[in-house]
Amino acid sequence: MNKRNAFYAQSGGVTAVINASAAGVIETARAHRARIGRVFAGRNGIIGALTEDLIDTSKESARDIAALRHTPAGAFGSCRYKLKGLDENRAQYERLIDVFRAHDIGYFFYNGGGDSADTCLKVSMLGAKLGFPIQAIHVPKTVDNDLPITDCCPGFGSVAKYVAVSIREAGYDVASMAKTSTKVFVLEVMGRHAGWITAAVGMAEDAGTPIPLVLLFPEIPFDETKFMAAVQARVEAVGYCCVGVSEGLQNAEGKLMAEAGTKDAFGHAQLGGVGPLIAKLVQDRLRYKYHWAVADYLQRAARHLASKTDLEQSYAVGRAAVKLALDGHNAVMPAIVRVSDRPYRWKIGIAPLTEIANREKMLPRDFISGDGYGITGKARLYLAPLIKGEAPPPYRDGLPRYVRLRNVAVPKKLAATFDI
Amino acid sequence: MNKRNAFYAQSGGVTAVINASAAGVIETARAHRARIGRVFAGRNGIIGALTEDLIDTSKESARDIAALRHTPAGAFGSCRYKLKGLDENRAQYERLIDVFRAHDIGYFFYNGGGDSADTCLKVSMLGAKLGFPIQAIHVPKTVDNDLPITDCCPGFGSVAKYVAVSIREAGYDVASMAKTSTKVFVLEVMGRHAGWITAAVGMAEDAGTPIPLVLLFPEIPFDETKFMAAVQARVEAVGYCCVGVSEGLQNAEGKLMAEAGTKDAFGHAQLGGVGPLIAKLVQDRLRYKYHWAVADYLQRAARHLASKTDLEQSYAVGRAAVKLALDGHNAVMPAIVRVSDRPYRWKIGIAPLTEIANREKMLPRDFISGDGYGITGKARLYLAPLIKGEAPPPYRDGLPRYVRLRNVAVPKKLAATFDI
Numbered sequence A, B: 001m002n003k004r005n006a007f008y009a010q011s012g013g014v015t016a017v018i019n020a021s022a023a024g025v026i027e028t029a030r031a032h033r034a035r036i037g038r039v040f041a042g043r044n045g046i047i048g049a050l051t052e053d054l055i056d057t058s059k060e061s062a063r064d065i066a067a068l069r070h071t072p073a074g075a076f077g078s079c080r081y082k083l084k085g086l087d088e089n090r091a092q093y094e095r096l097i098d099v100f101r102a103h104d105i106g107y108f109f110y111n112g113g114g115d116s117a118d119t120c121l122k123v124s125m126l127g128a129k130l131g132f133p134i135q136a137i138h139v140p141k142t143v144d145n146d147l148p149i150t151d152c153c154p155g156f157g158s159v160a161k162y163v164a165v166s167i168r169e170a171g172y173d174v175a176s177m178a179k180t181s182t183k184v185f186v187l188e189v190m191g192r193h194a195g196w197i198t199a200a201v202g203m204a205e206d207a208g209t210p211i212p213l214v215l216l217f218p219e220i221p222f223d224e225t226k227f228m229a230a231v232q233a234r235v236e237a238v239g240y241c242c243v244g245v246s247e248g249l250q251n252a253e254g255k256l257m258a259e260a261g262t263k264d265a266f267g268h269a270q271l272g273g274v275g276p277l278i279a280k281l282v283q284d285r286l287r288y289k290y291h292w293a294v295a296d297y298l299q300r301a302a303r304h305l306a307s308k309t310d311l312e313q314s315y316a317v318g319r320a321a322v323k324l325a326l327d328g329h330n331a332v333m334p335a336i337v338r339v340s341d342r343p344y345r346w347k348i349g350i351a352p353l354t355e356i357a358n359r360e361k362m363l364p365r366d367f368i369s370g371d372g373y374g375i376t377g378k379a380r381l382y383l384a385p386l387i388k389g390e391a392p393p394p395y396r397d398g399l400p401r402y403v404r405l406r407n408v409a410v411p412k413k414l415a416a417t418f419d420i
Helices: A018-030 A047-049 A063-072 A090-102 A114-124 A128-130 A156-177 A196-204 A224-238 A274-286 A297-301 A308-326 A379-388 B018-030 B046-050 B062-071 B090-102 B113-126 B125-132 B156-177 B198-206 B224-238 B274-286 B297-301 B308-326 B379-386
Strands: A004-010 A037-041 A054-056 A106-114 A137-141 A184-189 A213-216 A239-248 A290-294 A332-340 A345-352 B005-009 B036-042 B055-056 B103-114 B135-140 B184-189 B213-216 B239-246 B289-294 B334-338 B345-352
Touching: A004 A018, A004 A047, A018 A037, A018 A063, A018 A106, A018 A308, A018 B345, A037 A047, A037 B156, A047 A054, A047 A090, A054 A274, A054 B345, A090 A114, A106 A114, A106 A308, A114 A128, A137 A308, A156 A196, A156 A239, A156 A290, A156 A297, A156 A308, A156 A379, A156 B297, A184 A196, A184 A274, A196 A213, A196 A239, A196 A379, A213 A224, A239 A274, A239 B103, A274 A290, A297 B113, A297 B156, A297 B184, A297 B289, A308 A332, A308 A345, A308 A379, A308 B062, A379 B274, B005 B018, B005 B046, B018 B062, B018 B103, B018 B289, B018 B308, B036 B046, B046 B055, B090 B103, B090 B113, B090 B125, B103 B113, B113 B125, B113 B135, B135 B308, B156 B184, B156 B198, B156 B239, B156 B289, B156 B297, B156 B308, B156 B379, B184 B198, B184 B274, B198 B213, B198 B239, B213 B224, B213 B334, B224 B239, B224 B274, B239 B274, B274 B289, B308 B334, B308 B345, B308 B379
Parallel strands: A004 A037, A004 A106, A106 A137, A137 A332, A184 A239, A184 A290, A213 A239, B005 B036, B005 B103, B103 B135, B135 B334, B184 B239, B184 B289, B213 B239
Antiparallel strands: A037 A054, A290 B289, A332 A345, B036 B055, B334 B345
C-alpha cells in the first residue's frame, strides 16, 4: 500500500461538537502513519481545497488536537458552498484534482450535512470519471438531525440538550413571575425544515417537572385560533405557559411565518423572527404579558452544555471515517445505529452516500402529539438518550478554555490560482 | 427573648441564585429554633403577605431546602409590586400588621433589588410609626448589579458569566462561518439602566482568546456612523465582529433605541428588541450577513452556568440576614465587601437601608474604554472574580434536577380579605 495524505474539511453550519469529529479523524490518522501521511484541513471548508489554502494539521500538538473535543464551532473554518454537478462545472473538479495531486491527497473526509454529502459523493466519483483515485468518506454533522439512515446526527443531541435545559430554566422563571407579570414565554429554536429541535424542547417537561408547554412545529401549519386556545387553557390552569417555536413555522398557505410577517414603516421586512411575532400575537389576542428569546447561534455553539452522548458519537464518526477509508471504502458515511433504547446502546454502521445525499429525514408524525402541540412517548424514547450525559469543557477564570489552533498553511505548489 | 416567626419573600425579577439566598435564610433560621419559630414565605412575594397567602417552609424537608441552592428562579413566587408610602396607603401597612400579628411574625426578610429595599425600609418603620415591632432585613438580589454600597449584587455574577460564555461560544461560531456567511453577530443583553451586564460581555475576550467585540452600553448614546466604522474595522481586520448590546441602548436624544424604532404595517411598535434592530442596521449600511440572539430570561435563569462566587455570596447574604436580625438589627442589608482583588477576598458588611433604597449604582465611566465600545482593565479587575468558579446542578437523564417545593399554605387566621 502506498502512503497518501488526507484532506479534511468542515462544511455548512457548525456545531458544538464538530471539532470532536475533527479530533477523531486527525488522531486516528496519526495512529496509522504507515498508511496516511499528513492530514491537511481545508481552510474554510472546500474553498480551501479549491484555492489551495490548506492547513497542515501535523503542526498542531497532540494536546491541541485533543482539545478540539471540548471546543465548539469549526476550528479550520467552514463554508456554505455547494459544488455543482460534474457536468455543470468540470473546471471545479479538475481544480480539485490538481490540488489533490499536488499534495498527494488520497483520502477525502468531508464533515457536514445533506448538501455536503452530495459534494462528497461527487468527489468520490473523481476516480471513475476523471481518473484520479481518491476515497471520499462523509462524516455526518448537522444540528438539523435530518440525514437519512443514521439514527441521529452528531451535533443534534447538544442542541437538543441546550433547548430543553433552557426552556426548563425559563419555565421556572416564568412560573415565579406569572402572578403579576410575564405569563407567556416564547423561545424560538432552529430547524427550518424538520421539527427535531422543536421536539427536543418538549423534553424540558417530564413527570417530575411538569411545565405547561406548547410546541409549534414546522410540520404543523399555524392555526392562530387553536394555538391561542391552547395557550389560554394552560395559563388558566397553571398560571403560565412556555412556547417553543421553530424558526420554520409556516402558515396555512405554507409560507414561513417569519417572512409572511409585516413590514416596518420603511418597508423593511420584519426584523424579529417568528419568536417575537408569536409573542406579540399572544399579547394582542390574549393580553398576557410576554417575554421571548431567540437563542440563534447560542444553541449550536453551546459547548458548555454539550450532550455526552453527542460528543462521543461525534468523535466516533470521525474515527470510523478514517477506519472505513483504511478498509478501502469509498462514497460511504459512518452512521449511528441504535442497538437498543433502554439501556441505550449504539454502534457505527456503514451508509452508502447514494442513499444519503439530498435526502431529508423528516420528523415522524407519530412523534408529535395528536393536538400538534406536544411530543409523544415515542419521541421521548428516541430523544432521551441523545441528550444524556454532561461533558463540560475545562474552565479557567470562570470561562471555558477553548483551543485556537495555529492553522499553519501548507506551502502552495500550484502556480495557477482559482476564483471562487 | 421571646420566640417569633419569620417572613421571607422574593421580589422583582428572579435570578439563577435567588433561591440560594432563600436556603440561607431558612437553614439559618432552622439552626436558631430557640429564637425563630417558623419561616413563612410569601406566596408571590409581598402579595402573599397582603393576602395572607403564606407558605409554611417548615413543611419542606432539609433536603429540598438544600436543593434550593441549585434551583433557579423564585421557589415561592415573586412579584412586581411596590408598596406606596406610609402616608399614601396606610391601609396596606395596617393589613401587613394584621397578618404579621396573626402569625406572630417578628422578622421580615425581603429578597430583592432597589425598589424592594424601599419596601423593606417602610416595613422596618412599622414599629416606630404604627407600634408593631418588627425587624426588617433586606436580602440583596438583582441581576442589574445596581444596588449601592454592596460591592456587587447576588444574581449578577451568574448573568455576567452567562453572557461572557455565550458570546465567546458564538464568537467561535461566527469565526467559522465568516468566510462565506455570517460576519456580524449581535447579542442583546439585559440591564436597562446601567451597563454592568454589557460590560460583562467584554469578559468573553482576553489575551488568550481575542474576539473582535463592540459593546453598546446604555450609558453611551448610539452614534450610528461611529458604530458602523467600528464594526467595519473589525470585520476588515479579523473577518468578523461580535456585538453585545444593552436592551437599554439610547439614541442621541436619550430615547430608547428599541422604542424609537419603527412601527409595522399595522402600527404596532417594533416587535424585535434592539438586538435585531442593530443587526439589521449593520446589514443595511455595511451589507454584512448577520445573525442575532436575544437571551432574555435564559440569561438570568441559567442555573446550569451559575458563577460559584455568585452562588456562595447569594447563600451568604441569606444567612447573614438572619444573623443580623438575631443580633437585633433593623432596616439594614448585608452587603458584599470586597477585601482584595487578587486573590479575591470578600466579607459581609452591614448597610443601612436608608442608604440603599431608591439609589442606583451606575457603571463608572472609567470601566468603559475611551472609544465607548469596550471595557477597561479596571472593569476586568472588578468583574473577573464575580464570574469565577462553576457550580453545576445535579443532572438526571441529561437535564438539571431542580426542586419543586410543596409550598403548603399556612391556614388563614383572618376573616378579612385584602384586594391587591
